[in-house]
Amino acid sequence: MNETLDVLIVGGGLVGASLAIALDASGLAVALAEAVPPRVDLQPSYDERNLALARASVNALEALGVLDAASPATPIRRIHVSRRGDFGAARLDAAELGLPAFGAVIPARELGNALLRRLDACTRLVRIAPAQAVAIEANADAVRVELRSGDSTRSVRTRLLVGADGSESFVRSALGIDVQRHDYRQSAIVTAVTVDKPLDGLAYERFTDSGPVALLPLGERRAGLVLSVPTEQAEGVAALDDAAFIAFVHERFGWRAGRFTRPGRRKPYPLARVLADRTSAARSVLIGNAAQTVHPLGAQGFNLGLRDALVLAELLREAQSSGADPGADALLARHVERRADDRAATTAFSDELVRLTGSDFLPLRIARSLGLHALDRIAPLKRGFALRGMGFRGDTPAAGLSR
Incomplete structure (x- = not known):
């Protein structure tokens, strides 16, 4: 590949693949470098998790042609929030708020399959796989990225480099961008269970002293389970026999x-x-888990990363239509600006919720219970909470605006 690309996306997970699809018809020369061959059983992010998609994410994935009526996504129509040992609970019903659903649940593996099918239908996108970025050099007019596949390497020039390569991002490290890390000393055990009565679109979030438990509707009588436990207990709990x-x-x-x-x-x-x-550098930008990895409480991680990708796609399509440089400092600054409020609010909400719901301090328990009671009883508060959880926060990407 001797020519200079407009955009090189490093990382073919859920967020990187979504960005590649969003840019396929943009007229830009785009390549997607994936560390593994394009098979759902090899991509680490297409795993056993069950993803709670915000309503804005469902809208966007439908607009991109990833999800359709045949997709195995189960609508979330009701949500029940409680905390063990506290009084009160919050019950949200989409119908009472005049909404069709708060979002939907889909197994990550099924979303991965849908993304791969949609990637296969892309007409302009160049896919480079398996290929890992091993060196990055930014110049005034382009970034040179060295990609390794087995024993061979190739050099690719791009006007914009997008790091979508996960929490341990090589792109982020190579750009010299530091991170703030906080170990919650918890592990999430992810599985599915059979329930003796259908959940019928009802999702549960149950907080406990030792971490939250989420139950997500999967249709019929299956439900996705996310069980948080102290890390030192995780392997033992996961290894229990079924009955235990x-x-x-x-x-x-x-x-x-x-x-x-x-x-x-x-x-x-x-x-x-x-x-x-920071989420940008010279001719480079980070999205998804490369930019921020959050606690799965509230199911905001993929939804936040998808909004990163969709805003970037909007800006790049605008640049292409006006003949602007896709890697220009002004474009990257605009992306950082548009994502700042959503990123700050969502990461803070996730982190604070973990800390506040994990404490057994009596005054906090009382305040927490009163808060749940207020959320359950005050309609404007309930609607505002629901809309934020549905991804309609701040500068929402146009692809997710339909409610």
């Missing part, structure tokens, strides 16, 4: 959703917050 694991879950979650049976394969994921000190 179900008993452990019920002890933490209770019986409000009925009896659980038939847990699926269980895998623990260590939880940490990783925030890049």
Whole structure:
């Protein structure tokens, strides 16, 4: 590849693939470098998790042709929020707020399959896989990226480099961008269970002293389960036999959703917050987990990263239509500006919620219970909370605006 690309995306996970799809018809010369061959069982981010997509994310993925009526996404129509040991609970119903749904749940593997199908349909996108970035050199007019595939390497020039290569981003490190890390000393055990009665679009968020538990509707009588435990307990809990694991879950979650049976394969994921000190450098920008990795509480991680990608796609299409440089400092500054409020508010919300809901301090328990009671009873507060959770926060990308 001797010519200079307009955009090189390093990282073919959920966010990087979404950006590549959004740019396919832009007229820009775009390439996607993926560390593994394009197979769903090899891409680490296309794993066993169940993703809670905000309404804005569902809208955007439908607009991009990734999700359609046949997609295995289950609408979230109701949400129940409670905290073990506290009084009160918040109950949100989309119909009461005049909304069709708050969002939808889809297995990450199924979303990965849908993204791969849509990538296969792209007509202009160049896909380079397997290929890992091993060296980056920024110059005035382009960035040179060295990509390694097996024993061979190739050099690619691009006017804009996009780092979408995850929490341990090579791009971020090579650009000299530092991060702030916080280890929550928790791990999320992700699996699915069978419930004895259908959830019918009802999602649960249950807080406990030792971490939150989320139950997500998957259709029929299956539900996605995210169980947070102290990291030192994670391997032991994941290795419990089915009966002991179900008993452990019920002890933490209770019986409000009925009896659980038939847990699926269980895998623990260590939880940490990783925030890049800045999200741009000369002719380079970070999106998704390369820019910020947040606690899965509230299911904001992928939704936040997708909004990073969609705003960047909007700006790049505008630049292309006006003949502007896609790697110009002004464009990157505009992206940072447009993403700043959403990024700050979402990462702070996720972090503060973990800390506030994990404390057993009595005055905080009382305040927390009163807050849940107010959220359950005050309609404007409930609607504002719901809209923020649906991804309609600040400078929303146009692709997600339809409610």
